[in-house]
Amino acid sequence: MKKDIYLDNSATTKPYDKVIESISYINKNVYGNPSSLHAKGLEAEKYIKEARSSISKSLAVDSKEIYFTSGGTEANNLAITGFLEANPRNGKKIITTKIEHPSVLEVYKHLIKKGYIVDFIDVDDKGIINLESLKKAINDDTALISIIYINNEIGTIQPITDIVKIKNSINREAVIHMDAVQAYGKIKIAPRKLGVDLMSISSHKIHGPKGVGALYIRKDLKVNSVLIGGGQEFNMRSGTENVSGISGFGLAADMTCNKLEENCLRCVKIKEYFKNRLKEEFHEDALIVSPKDSSPYILNVSFSNIRSEVLLHYLEIERIFVSTGSACSSKKNTHSHVLQALGMMPERIDGAIRFSFSVFNSIEEIDVVINTLKEILPKINIKRGGKR
Amino acid sequence: MKKVILVRYGEILLKGLNRPSFERKLIENIRRSIKPLGSVKISKSQARIYVEPQVEDYDFDEAIDLLTKVFGIVSVSPVWKIETDYEVIKEKSVIMLKDLLNRKDYKTFKVEAKRGDKSFPMNSPQICKELGGHILETFPELSVDVKKPEFIIYVEVREFTYIYSEIIPAVCGMPIGTNGKAALLLSGGIDSPVAGWMIAKRGVEIEAVHFYSYPYTSERAKEKVIDLAKILAKYCNKINLHIVPFTDVQLEINEKCPQDDLTIIMRRVMMTITERIAEKVGALALVTGESVGQVASQTIHSLYVTNSVVKMPVFRPLIGMDKNEVIEIARKIGTFETSILPYEDCCTVFVAKHPNTRPKIEKILLSEQEANLEELIDKALENTEVIVIENK
Numbered sequence: 212m213k214k215d216i217y218l219d220n221s222a223t224t225k226p227y228d229k230v231i232e233s234i235s236y237i238n239k240n241v242y243g244n245p246s247s248l249h250a251k252g253l254e255a256e257k258y259i260k261e262a263r264s265s266i267s268k269s270l271a272v273d274s275k276e277i278y279f280t281s282g283g284t285e286a287n288n289l290a291i292t293g294f295l296e297a298n299p300r301n302g303k304k305i306i307t308t309k310i311e312h313p314s315v316l317e318v319y320k321h322l323i324k325k326g327y328i329v330d331f332i333d334v335d336d337k338g339i340i341n342l343e344s345l346k347k348a349i350n351d352d353t354a355l356i357s358i359i360y361i362n363n364e365i366g367t368i369q370p371i372t373d374i375v376k377i378k379n380s381i382n383r384e385a386v387i388h389m390d391a392v393q394a395y396g397k398i399k400i401a402p403r404k405l406g407v408d409l410m411s412i413s414s415h416k417i418h419g420p421k422g423v424g425a426l427y428i429r430k431d432l433k434v435n436s437v438l439i440g441g442g443q444e445f446n447m448r449s450g451t452e453n454v455s456g457i458s459g460f461g462l463a464a465d466m467t468c469n470k471l472e473e474n475c476l477r478c479v480k481i482k483e484y485f486k487n488r489l490k491e492e493f494h495e496d497a498l499i500v501s502p503k504d505s506s507p508y509i510l511n512v513s514f515s516n517i518r519s520e521v522l523l524h525y526l527e528i529e530r531i532f533v534s535t536g537s538a539c540s541s542k543k544n545t546h547s548h549v550l551q552a553l554g555m556m557p558e559r560i561d562g563a564i565r566f567s568f569s570v571f572n573s574i575e576e577i578d579v580v581i582n583t584l585k586e587i588l589p590k591i592n593i594k595r596g597g598k599r
Numbered sequence: 600m601k602k603v604i605l606v607r608y609g610e611i612l613l614k615g616l617n618r619p620s621f622e623r624k625l626i627e628n629i630r631r632s633i634k635p636l637g638s639v640k641i642s643k644s645q646a647r648i649y650v651e652p653q654v655e656d657y658d659f660d661e662a663i664d665l666l667t668k669v670f671g672i673v674s675v676s677p678v679w680k681i682e683t684d685y686e687v688i689k690e691k692s693v694i695m696l697k698d699l700l701n702r703k704d705y706k707t708f709k710v711e712a713k714r715g716d717k718s719f720p721m722n723s724p725q726i727c728k729e730l731g732g733h734i735l736e737t738f739p740e741l742s743v744d745v746k747k748p749e750f751i752i753y754v755e756v757r758e759f760t761y762i763y764s765e766i767i768p769a770v771c772g773m774p775i776g777t778n779g780k781a782a783l784l785l786s787g788g789i790d791s792p793v794a795g796w797m798i799a800k801r802g803v804e805i806e807a808v809h810f811y812s813y814p815y816t817s818e819r820a821k822e823k824v825i826d827l828a829k830i831l832a833k834y835c836n837k838i839n840l841h842i843v844p845f846t847d848v849q850l851e852i853n854e855k856c857p858q859d860d861l862t863i864i865m866r867r868v869m870m871t872i873t874e875r876i877a878e879k880v881g882a883l884a885l886v887t888g889e890s891v892g893q894v895a896s897q898t899i900h901s902l903y904v905t906n907s908v909v910k911m912p913v914f915r916p917l918i919g920m921d922k923n924e925v926i927e928i929a930r931k932i933g934t935f936e937t938s939i940l941p942y943e944d945c946c947t948v949f950v951a952k953h954p955n956t957r958p959k960i961e962k963i964l965l966s967e968q969e970a971n972l973e974e975l976i977d978k979a980l981e982n983t984e985v986i987v988i989e990n991k
Contacts, residue, residue, distance in 0.1 A: 518948055524814030
């Protein structure tokens with residue numbers, strides 16, 4: 212059987228072996244409830260403390276500013292609804308972009324029904340937020356601005372420093388929430404220095420376990436809890452802590468952030484090599500969607516005259532795993548909202564494939580992918596044959 | 600006092616000399632359907648079937664739910680089987696009523712008695728009157744309404760006496776296995792599972808045939824069809840699902856034949872392959888979920904062209920139905936939620952933008968000759984995977 216070539220690392224990553232070992236050790240031995248008064252509980256609590264310290268160090272923030280959640284989605288939900296609920300007098304206006312993750316977009320669509328006014332700011336063809344529109348949108352009534360730092364589909368990195376600057380020049384009180392799920396562990400982030408007030412991160416995108424994430428909440432910022440119960444996580448997130456998961460997250464964060472630059476460089480090389488080979492082999496039939504200076508971990512490519520889902524399935528036969536920007540559906544519009552926001556033509560979106568990398572990938576794998584693409588693409592070209 | 604399930608059947612009573620074989624099949628199907636719930640004794644008497652559990656704590660609710668899905672059954676009732684003795688009847692009726700009134704907020708009732716055992720000292724009107732009176736005394740909140748009662752207490756006096764008040768309608772139809780076999784073209788949509796169910800309801804065993812276009816569709820599309828077949832198997836006991844690899848045929852048609860005729864030629868090949876499978880497994884008809892005019896391939900012209908490629912009769916039980924009527928049945932039989940999952944059974948690559956709604960057979964035959972289909976059809980049949988889906 213062929214070796215897997217996993218190029219869907221923006222969806223999820225393969226956990227580090229060490230993380231898996233540690234999780235299994237904890238589940239076997241450190242099964243106490245951190246809230247229990249006895250030694251077994253204390254032992255478990257220590258693992259959480261350690262993880263909190265790992266995460267906070269990696270972000271250069273205080274460990275009291277990190278709250279563990281069940282993942283990126285919960286962190287985004289908690290940041291938005293928790294903040295707005297705790298600060299009802301800060302205004303009714305919210306600003307975000309058209310290329311957010313559903314765990315932000317859908318929350319805002321829901322809040323519109325509850326009387327909030329939400330501005331979805333346009334992006335240009337590179338996926339970068341229109342700063343002029345942003346400037347116009349912010350006013351005294353703006354309570355919250357949500358920005359996805361690195362977009363999950365095309366890898367665009369938003370100019371967060373400029374965004375914060377613009378915000379501060381108009382309304383210092385407005386709070387900035389940053390979805391950093393695709394950025395954490397990939398590029399260096401210091402939310403305090405950036406002037407970000409709330410920031411969501413996730414474990415399984417950095418080779419940690421699924422079901423764990425965290426929210427950074429700037430000290431002194433009031434946020435209400437969404438899950439109410441036993442008062443865990445300093446009353447911010449009730450529910451018995453996922454001890455092994457949180458600890459695995461901490462370990463994955465340590466392992467990733469210690470080698471951040473080295474990993475980043477590796478992926479830059481892979482991505483550049485991949486781009487060059489695509490140009491060499493397919494010329495304009497492989498349109499690079501990801502802009503220059505986008506995340507080294509994400510490469511979105513639109514192939515001419517193919518349906519991306521068909522390509523995906525052909526690639527999976529060869530044990531190559533990728534994502535698409537649309538599904539092969541005749542019934543409804545399954546085109547990605549992100550690619551639509553870039554102004555891409557529908558035919559281009561139909562052919563869009565996302566390759567996303569991790570430290571486990573290699574140049575040799577890219578050679579295999581290129582060779583496989585050379586075989587498959589002509590076979591599935593929709594312009595092939597047929598009297599039309 | 601024993602709780603049993605009374606099963607009534609209808610249409611097969613009208614059968615003449617064949618009736619015993621229909622009854623045997625029905626009993627066999629009943630036995631298979633409720634087998635997982637524990638051992639039962641099944642007996643037949645005076646055109647009724649009695650199911651007597653032989654285990655403690657029998658799950659009657661589940662058994663009744665399963666039995667209402669067995670084709671051939673008209674209705675079922677949970678019944679108390681008691682000694683034929685008026686004192687016992689009185690006492691047990693009260694126990695049964697207490698249980699019923701705990702669950703339902705009924706106010707009016709009547710008693711209906713049938714005396715099969717003529718040696719019993721009271722006649723039917725007497726039983727009604729005496730028992731009704733006793734119930735009124737015991738449950739002062741109840742009153743009698745002989746015209747429109749909210750519930751009826753049935754008392755049947757035979758060798759044993761049976762009392763009950765609930766009659767739960769079942770699916771009707773004919774016992775599976777009494778009307779031969781048909782091959783169903785099963786897609787992942789709403790219609791074809793309903794069509795299969797309707798034919799199975801008439802006692803016909805179903806061989807399901809699915810055309811699978813991987814990698815032009817996802818493996819989830821196949822999983823979805825397996826799930827649909829599993830739901831159908833709840834009614835049919837067992838379904839053989841034939842998964843026909845169809846990609847090469849579609850690619851050939853797509854490449855060689857005129858765009859606008861794609862769908863119609865594809866449908867013709869599907870019918871051809873299904874008929875070949877039917878011949879192999881001993882099925883004598885094909886079943887499709889087509890409804891006249893619903894889509895381009897289902898106009899009367901298209902149906903004529905697709906039909907003319909096969910010799911076997913093609914059953915289209917939904918032919919005169921509207922979509923919402925089909926959906927109603929799909930909901931009732933439990934296939935709807937699975938059918939509307941988003942995984943497509945046919946990639947849009949193979950869907951013509953402007954399909955021909957008035958194809959002419961002469962022209963289609965010519966178009967079809969452009970493609971080299973014979974060999975590909977043989978290959979598809981050769982590589983067909985059969986999944987046996989049993990109701991568990």
